[in-house]
Every structure is written in C-alpha cells, then in structure tokens.
Amino acid sequence: MPDPVIVVGAGPVGLCAALALRAHDVPVVLLEADPVDRHRTGSRALYVHGKSLALLESISQGAGSELAARGVLWNVRRTLYRGKQVYEKEFPPHDPASGLPPFTSLRQSETEHVLLDACERAGVDVRWNHPVTEVVTHPGGVTVATADGVTWSGSHVVGADGARSTVRRCTGTSLNGTAAEGFHVVVDVADSTPDLARVMHYEHPAAEGRGVLIVPYANGFQVDVQSRAGDSADVIASRQEVRRWLPALIGPTPTERITAISVYRFLQLIADDFTDPHHRILLVGEAAHLFPPFGARGMNSGFVDAQAAADAITTGRHSPAANAEAVAAFATTRHAAAEANSAAAGAALRHLRPPTAAARLRRGAAARLASVVPRFGEWLEHAPYGTRLSEVRH
Ligand SMILES: Cc1cc2nc3c(=O)[nH]c(=O)nc-3n(C[C@H](O)[C@H](O)[C@H](O)COP(=O)(O)OP(=O)(O)OC[C@H]3O[C@@H](n4cnc5c(N)ncnc54)[C@H](O)[C@@H]3O)c2cc1C
Numbered sequence: 001m002p003d004p005v006i007v008v009g010a011g012p013v014g015l016c017a018a019l020a021l022r023a024h025d026v027p028v029v030l031l032e033a034d035p036v037d038r039h040r041t042g043s044r045a046l047y048v049h050g051k052s053l054a055l056l057e058s059i060s061q062g063a064g065s066e067l068a069a070r071g072v073l074w075n076v077r078r079t080l081y082r083g084k085q086v087y088e089k090e091f092p093p094h095d096p097a098s099g100l101p102p103f104t105s106l107r108q109s110e111t112e113h114v115l116l117d118a119c120e121r122a123g124v125d126v127r128w129n130h131p132v133t134e135v136v137t138h139p140g141g142v143t144v145a146t147a148d149g150v151t152w153s154g155s156h157v158v159g160a161d162g163a164r165s166t167v168r169r170c171t172g173t174s175l176n177g178t179a180a181e182g183f184h185v186v187v188d189v190a191d192s193t194p195d196l197a198r199v200m201h202y203e204h205p206a207a208e209g210r211g212v213l214i215v216p217y218a219n220g221f222q223v224d225v226q227s228r229a230g231d232s233a234d235v236i237a238s239r240q241e242v243r244r245w246l247p248a249l250i251g252p253t254p255t256e257r258i259t260a261i262s263v264y265r266f267l268q269l270i271a272d273d274f275t276d277p278h279h280r281i282l283l284v285g286e287a288a289h290l291f292p293p294f295g296a297r298g299m300n301s302g303f304v305d306a307q308a309a310a311d312a313i314t315t316g317r318h319s320p321a322a323n324a325e326a327v328a329a330f331a332t333t334r335h336a337a338a339e340a341n342s343a344a345a346g347a348a349l350r351h352l353r354p355p356t357a358a359a360r361l362r363r364g365a366a367a368r369l370a371s372v373v374p375r376f377g378e379w380l381e382h383a384p385y386g387t388r389l390s391e392v393r394h
Contacts, residue, residue, distance in 0.1 A: 004029045004125070005313055006144050006154040008132045008167050012045065012108060013285030013302035014160030015115035016056065020310030021158075022122040023059040029152060030124050031144065033131035033161075042262040043188045044108040046217045047296035052303045053100045059307065060118040064100055067114055071104030072218050074198040079381045081202045081367035082209075087377035105217040108299065132161065135170040137280040139320065156313050156327075157281045160306070163267075165287035171276040173283075177269035177342065180292060180349050182227040185237045187246060188260040189253060194221045200384055202363065206248040211352055213384070214250070220259065223249060226352060233263045266292035268346050270338045274305075279327035282309040289338040294348035295385040297341040305334050344386030351383040 007018045010032035018028045048067055057064030073094055079087035094101040119126060127146075134145040135157055144152040159167025168175070194216040204212040211226035223246065227236070235241055242261050246253050267290045274283045285302030312330035316322025354360040363380070370377035 001027065002317070003027075003141060003153065003155040005156050005158060006031060006142065006152055007124075007158045007160055008135075008144070009159070009161035009165075009285075009287070010034075010112070010116065010126065010128075011160060011162055011285065012111055012115060012299050013306050014158065015112060015119055016059070016303045017158045017160055017284055017306035017309055018119050018124040018126075019056070019060045019063070019115065019122060020307045021313065022119070022124060024310055024314040026310070026314060028124045029154065030119065030126045031130040031132050031146060031152070032126065032128050034128065036128040040109040040112070042186060042260045043217060043220065043222055045111070045293070045296070045299040046105045046107065046215055046222065047300070048104050048106070048111060049296065049300045050100055050102040052300045053104065055303050055307055056115070057100065059310075060115075060122060063114060063118045067106065067111060068096075068101050068104045070110055070114065070218055071106035072194070072196055072216060073101055073103070074105065074216060075196045077198045077200075077381060079200045079202075079377065080204075081364070081370075081380065083205045084367070086367050086370035087374075087381040089381070105215065107217060107220075110218070111299075132166050135159075135167050135281065137276050137278040139278055142280045155280070155317075158306070158309050158313075159281055159283045159287045160285050160302075162286045163290055165283070167281060168271055168283055168287050171271075171273065171281050171283065173271045173273045173276075175269040175271055175290070177267065177290075178346075180266040180268070180353070182229070182231070182353060183233050183263050183265045184227065185225045185233070185242070186260075186262045186264060187223045187225075187242055187258060188220055188262075189223065189246075189250065190220045190257045190259050192219055194219070200381065202367065202380065204249070207245065212249055225249075237261055237263045264293075266349060268292065268342050268349075270335065270342055274331035274334055275327050279324040279331075282312065282327060282330060284309050284334075288334065289342065291342055291345040292349045293345075294352065295341075295345050297345055297386075301337060301341050304337070308334055346386070348384050348386035351386075 004027040007030045053064035076090045131147045136143045142157045199214040201212045203209045213224040215222045269290045284305035312326040315326035366376035
C-alpha cells in the first residue's frame with residue numbers, strides 16, 4: 001500500500017483534491033478542523049462554472065450532474081443604472097438531455113455536501129475535529145501533527161485549509177497583495193421559488209446610490225450591497241438596519257426569511273510559492289490565493305488547482321526527481337493562473353468601485369448611451385466579472 005496523501009481542509013477545494021487523488025487510486029486521509037455537524041454561515045460561492053461541473057464529473061462520476069440537478073440556472077441577466085435598465089439578456093431553459101449546463105447556482109454548503117458524499121463513496125478517510133498544527137517535510141515525504149498530539153505520515157500534503165492556512169505557514173511562504181477599500185454586505189434570503197433573474201444595479205436609488213447585486217440560487221437569493229465611503233459595517237449590516245433597508249430593494253421580507261447577514265472585505269493576495277523546498281506540499285484554493293468574488297474565480301479556480309495537484313502528485317511516483325519536477329511545475333503553472341485570475345478580479349472590483357472621478361463618469365456615460373449603442377450596456381453587464389466568464393483562465 002503506497003503512503004497516503006494527506007489533504008488538510010474539507011472545504012470545496014480539499015474535497016475536490018481528495019476525489020481527484022482517489023480517481024488516481026491514491027489512498028487519502030482528509031484532516032478537517034471543524035466537527036462533522038458544523039454550520040457554514042452564508043451562501044458564499046454560488047456560481048459553479050460549467051467547466052467545474054465537467055471537471056468534477058471526470059473525477060467522480062455523477063458529482064457534476066448532481067450539482068447541476070440541485071442548482072438553478074438564471075433565465076435572465078439584467079443590468080440597471082440609477083433605476084433605468086441598460087441591458088437584458090434572456091436564456092432559453094437548459095435541456096438536461098444535452099449534457100451538463102453552462103453553470104449552476106447553489107449554496108457552497110450544498111456543493112460541499114455533494115462532494116463529501118462522493119468522498120465517502122470513494123473511500124477517502126475523513127477525520128473531522130482534527131485541526132492540523134504542524135507540517136514538516138523531508139525529501140521522502142511529510143509528517144503532519146494534529147491538535148490531539150497524533151502524527152500522520154504521508155507522501156505529500158495538499159494544503160486546502162483556506163485563507164488562514166496553517167499548511168501555508170509551515171511552508172514559510174507569505175501572502176502578498178492588496179486589500180480593497182470598503183466592504184460588501186451580503187444578505188441571504190430564503191425563497192423556495194426565487195425569481196431566476198440575476199440583477200446588477202449600479203447606483204441604486206433605493207440604496208442611496210450604492211451598488212446592488214441580486215443573485216438567485218436554489219431555494220434563495222443573495223443581495224450584495226456595496227458600501228459607500230463613510231459607511232460603517234456595524235451600522236448598515238446590523239439586523240435592525242438590514243430589516244429597514246432590505247424591503248426597498250426586494251419588497252416586504254419577513255424576518256425569518258433572512259437566513260444570514262455577512263460582511264466581506266475583499267482581498268487580492270497570492271502566496272509567493274505554492275510548494276515547499278522539498279516539493280512535498282501543494283497549496284490549493286484559498287490557502288494559495290484570495291480573490292474578490294466577482295467573476296466567481298475563488299472556488300472554481302480552486303477546483304482546477306486541486307486536480308492539477310493530484311496530477312502532479314501522481315506523476316513519476318517512483319522517481320523522486322521526476323515527481324519533484326512535476327510538483328514544481330504545478331506550483332509555477334497555478335501561480336501564473338492565480339495572477340491572471342487576481343488581475344481579472346481586481347479589474348472587476350475597480351469597475352464596481354471606480355478609483356477616479358473619470359472612471360465613474362465613464363460608467364455613467366456608458367449607461368446613458370446604452371439605449372443607442374448596445375455594446376455599452378453589454379460592457380456594464382460584463383465588466384463586474386473582470387473578463388467574460390467564457391474567457392476566465394482557470
Ligand atoms: C460572498 C462570496 C461569494 C463567493 N462567490 C463565489 C462564486 O460564486 N464562485 C466561486 O468560485 N467562488 C466564490 N467565492 C469564493 C469561495 O467561497 C472560496 O474561494 C472557497 O470557499 C475556497 O474554498 P477552500 O476549500 O479553498 O477554502 P475554505 O472554504 O475556507 O475551506 C477551508 C477548510 O479548511 C479547514 N481548516 C482550516 N484550518 C485548518 C487546520 N489547521 N486543520 C484542518 N482543517 C483546517 C476549514 O475548517 C475549512 O473547512 C465567494 C466568496 C464569498 C465570500
């Protein structure tokens with residue numbers, strides 16, 4: 001029996017890495033800090049790209065199609081500027097007989113449930129309540145310590161332990177980048193039959209000119225309100241204040257339908273190196289990079305990291321030099337992808353929060369001209385994603 005690979009973190013990316021390794025028939029131990037019955041607050045990553053569905057299907061038959069069946073497709077995308085519509089595109093319903101849909105929209109916790117079930121079926125040894133405290137690498141493998149004092153040996157560690165990654169700390173690498181100004185308040189609203197319209201509203205009059213994005217998902221929708229200069233998160237994101245301003249945006253909303261209120265400050269950070277000097281640690285997902293969510297690059301690119309990590313670990317398994325080379329190539333390739341994704345997400349954020357008066361004026365001018373020059377409306381629709389999603393470099 002070969003040494004197992006130790007995956008740290010049972011978020012969507014760690015679960016995907018475990019499945020990708022099992023698809024190569026590698027034994028996997030998955031160490032997760034939280035208990036099995038944890039509650040994940042907020043809907044977080046909703047948009048699962050069609051390429052991600054195909055990737056998941058390829059490593060675990062049925063996983064991609066199950067996510068597609070549980071999620072919803074938006075049937076219209078609409079963009080407004082100060083109360084006036086500047087863009088609308090309707091989409092025909094997807095015919096399931098034609099294969100996987102171009103994307104699906106569901107809560108991140110639901111995606112994690114589907115992937116966890118798949119891991120259990122695939123024979124991943126999942127250990128909840130096992131926070132990793134230390135990782136030591138040597139030329140022949142890794143030793144991982146958990147908080148209960150137990151040590152685990154393996155051939156490699158996949159660090160999928162998120163933004164505050166302990167595994168990253170143990171590689172000695174640091175995160176570099178910038179923090180965006182301001183914050184976003186994201187309110188989740190339960191709705192068994194949400195209006196399947198994704199609506200971007202620039203300078204919404206009912207939100208005192210703040211930007212508002214409404215994203216439907218299975219059994220609910222997200223209302224994302226962008227802060228303005230001088231806003232205090234403690235004030236506008238308090239339950240009392242949310243109850244006051246939310247009805248102006250979405251109509252009367254009974255309190256019990258508000259399932260979560262989250263405040264996010266968006267970071268653009270990338271680890272200097274996605275591996276360690278012995279090429280035994282591979283950082284993936286938010287352990288390796290943090291992007292603002294516009295363009296849905298975080299989890300979706302994390303899935304690609306996870307599959308690339310599994311491919312690298314299983315390349316030249318019987319030749320340490322060839323294997324180290326494959327892991328080094330993984331680190332270089334995924335670092336470059338993270339830089340491209342970060343640049344695109346940063347462009348999206350700058351569009352949403354124009355850094356200069358001229359940039360803001362350009363947005364307003366595009367909105368005024370959109371009725372005569374449709375490509376200005378298209379630009380206002382697509383710019384919050386950084387690049388068109390079909391061009392996203394995962
Ligand atoms: C509002 C919002 C909307 C978003 N929308 C999208 C979207 O539509 N599409 C998209 O692709 N992305 C989106 N994202 C980003 C996405 O949520 C993240 O990229 C994703 O959660 C990263 O997954 P991960 O598995 O890398 O990390 P995490 O989800 O953070 O998982 C890390 C796991 O590691 C565990 N852990 C931590 N420390 C340890 C330790 N020491 N030992 C063991 N386990 C540990 C944690 O408990 C956790 O289970 C969004 C984010 C936000 C905030």
